[in-house]
Amino acid sequence: MASPNEPRWLDQDEMAAWRGFVTASNLLNRRLERQLKEDSGLSHTQYEILVHLSAAPAGSLRMTELAEKLVTSKSGLTYQVTQLERMGLVGRRSCPSDVRGVFAELTDHGREAVRQAAPGHVALVRELLIDVLTREQLAVLAEGLGEVSARLRPDDVP
Template identity: 75%
Template sequence: MAETRWLDEQEMAAWRGFVAASNLVARRLEQQLKDEAGLSHPQYEILVHLSAAPERAMRMTELADRLITSKSGLTYQVAQLEKAGLVGRRSCASDVRGVFAYLTDEGMALLRQAAPGHVAAVREALIDVLDREQLAVLADALGEVASRLR
């Protein structure tokens, strides 16, 4: 059995900083979206991804992959958005098992309304706290982590 490689002081500081910052940023953004748009962060991200897709539609499996979530978790969130009239679902003409989610006009309008406040919150919580060099290091480092875990 391999010996445990315990974290040294620098590694522990990096880990603790990451955990604290990621939780605090996520909490702040979740609250801002709930207060200003009545959306959860995952719901907002669904609207963003659909708005950028051709014809504002995407297969549910692809959307789940992009959002890094389970199909069942995505199905729940899309159902909530569908009840609110922000998203719809339709069958795939070429694959009977395939389902597309699409952004409604109401969903697009809410996204346009919510985006400025969300971007301001992202800036306040993370982007404007760091200088350009720190942002580059952060993007590179977290990109590497995401790449390895995918």
């Protein structure tokens, strides 16, 4: 019997799942990053910021809420929003009800950048992931990764 301090090593099936996940996610991220850079001059993170802002009411979100949606640090988000500001895609404004609060808001130029970048990005996501898997595999993937995400999120994040 194994002692309680001994690690629970991965069996062959568990190791295959882990390695498959790591390899596929790294390859997928690399390809998506390259496609977005080449087609629109955006990083994947910058594209995701624009997508979240375009889906938000009035095209704006508090920086803290945006950081939670992106699962990133506030400082990392601040850097990316600064880059997007320099490109004229995003602006910032103070929160009228909270002096510490700052909103990121999509500019008209940012809305157009998302509109132009989205078709190529979605086509590649479909080609590399969605169309490779069956509906059943997609359902299992969504359920399994949803469970992992729920366990990893802090209690205070919806």
